[in-house]
Amino acid sequence: MYAERPAPAGLACLWTRTVPAPAVQRVVPDGCTDLMWTPATGALWVAGPDTRAQLASVAPGTLYGVRLPPGAFPSVFGVPAHAVRDLRVPLSDLVPAARLTSFSEMVAFCTARVVADPALTATAALLRTRDVESAAWEIGLSSRQLRRRCLDAFGYPPKVLQRVLRFDSALRLAWTGVPFAAVAAEAGYADQAHLAREVRALAGVSLGQLIRP
Incomplete structure (x- = not known):
């Protein structure tokens, strides 16, 4: 069972995943x-930004997580x-130097260190709707400077960041029951076939398989 709850300002969410027996779970890119x-x-692990699906082996018990929004990683982990x-x-x-022994300490650690950068939020928002060159021009950066900013903050070059953010938007729409053709149009894909190719490339399975209960 996977569950999310709201997090303090600057964090995306707090989550838990509980399984009664060993399992393999698919984790897909979301930025x-x-x-x-x-x-x-007592193991503490950091999951970096993914460019493809990860198949994670999960031991019985509960795994606790603090999720950081796109762009927040460097401020927390340095x-x-x-x-x-x-x-x-x-x-x-x-x-x-980090010595964390409880979920509340994890949350406090991330909350104390995270820095919300409006410039990064604006960069991600522009890349959802603009091509890389147009986004760089609107921000006032060269394409090379934008690439460096994206790699440092998000972990991806701008075009990969675009793909991941668009995929995440499509997945959220699909989860709400929006028909796949409408998902493709609303998320910014050329057509449903384009959506299907991108989902397969990033998730390793079809969109139908991905949202199957």
């Missing part, structure tokens, strides 16, 4: 990053997001 804690072992792209690394590798 976010996570700090995760397994009470049974390294560029691209350094942990598609990786799961121990928190101690990034913040050796």
